[in-house]
Amino acid sequence: MERGLARNVVRCLIAAALGVALLASALAPTPTALPSVSLGQVGIYRLEIALLIFYGSLLLITPAFSGLAWGRLPIEVSTRGAKFAEEADRPGVLAEAKLEELEHTTKALTEGLADANVELEELRSAAMGDVRQPGVGWQP
């Protein structure tokens, strides 16, 4: 399935899941004794129903859709979406880039330090030379 088409299908499915969740929360009958998780408030009870149905549908829709559309299942489904094997390698790539940057900095610092040490030695020997060889006009 094409990427653009897939995105549009996902948008439609999410909109449908949201619609169903909102509709179900609005139409759900309110029990006389509300569960303790809703803190005795009808509004929270309806919100919880909407969340339950919405995320429940996402958990069902996500693997079903990717399995049917691309023939592959996600390795992880969370509230932030689905993670696939190709994307799972991304932290490795990022870590490699960071390591390279760090390595470059360390190398530059080490070489800079060595260079500074050479310069210091040059200055030191120049200063020693100045002491041993008095300048013009020097009177003993």
Add this chain to the structure above:
Amino acid sequence: MTEREQREIARQVAEGSDVFDFDRALKLVQRRPADAEKILRMRETSKRSREEFARARERRRIALRELL
């Protein structure tokens, strides 16, 4: 260390360095040969670590593919 050896080490130090050109590297080798060798050793270690990291990443990628 002969002058030829010094020049060879200086060439290696200057190669791929943002800090040293050949003349500075030669000065480093002449004045602080231990530092020059340390720089070369560090580069070698970095190279090996990079290769090991790439191999580990490849193994991880294959393992992930096999998992699915």
